[in-house]
Amino acid sequence: MSEDLKDLLIEEAASAFRERDSRGRILPSPAWWDLPAEGRDALFTRQLEGRLIERALDPKGLSQTVRAVLSRLR
């Protein structure tokens, strides 16, 4: 896998958006399945950095993960 393709897959999976199945179960990003082991390590770091940046730029200091969960609370 080329570095460019790996970078795009990591970026795709770094999003906080996750599909749900018909029972409401949260599904892994399709890009996550395509990543090799070291790409998944890199994704972990990018997700951490990404949430820190989102928190810094959000008026209420919330990451997109927190916003995704808030939209699902019952």
Next chain:
Amino acid sequence: MANELRADLLEAAFRLARSGDREAFAEWMGMVEIPLRRSLSRFARAVDVEVVIQETLLRMWLVARDPQRSLEGAGASLKFAIRVGRNVAFEEMRRYRQERMVDLTTLDSLPEGRVEPDPPDPALARAIKECMERLPEQPRKALSARVHGGSLPDRENAAGVGMKVNTFLQNIVRARRLLAQCLERRGVHLGEILS
């Protein structure tokens, strides 16, 4: 901020969440998300950690709303969330048969690690904002769309800034690289902050 004060703020937010206060629960999630994520680093090859985090936070909302449950002690809610997170990670691994990706013996014996809550840092936020403003237009537009709409599908965020999904992702990759370089020139190393 001292660790004891952070722990007090954390438990105060969780107590308020017990009465159904969603803003307090959002504040609590904001303080636990980073330490919870860090605690799952060894699972990164075997599970999509984003799934584990979101499922764990949703389960913690149910814990908060359950009058039968009571979490006592300093940082109790974070410690409990870390245990729930680990259980969810094992469930995900088994569901998708990914156990071969990690050493299960090592995972079972892992210590809990750092359990201090992690509230947002205003100085870091300022540096990130200033570096974002210096990015070239297209990468800034893409990263900004992701940062503010990250819980939406990328096809929606990309369409919102008039880009194809692939171009949108390429621009975010470039933006992150430039942002990291700008922060490093200011002495801010995200990797060190998160380690």
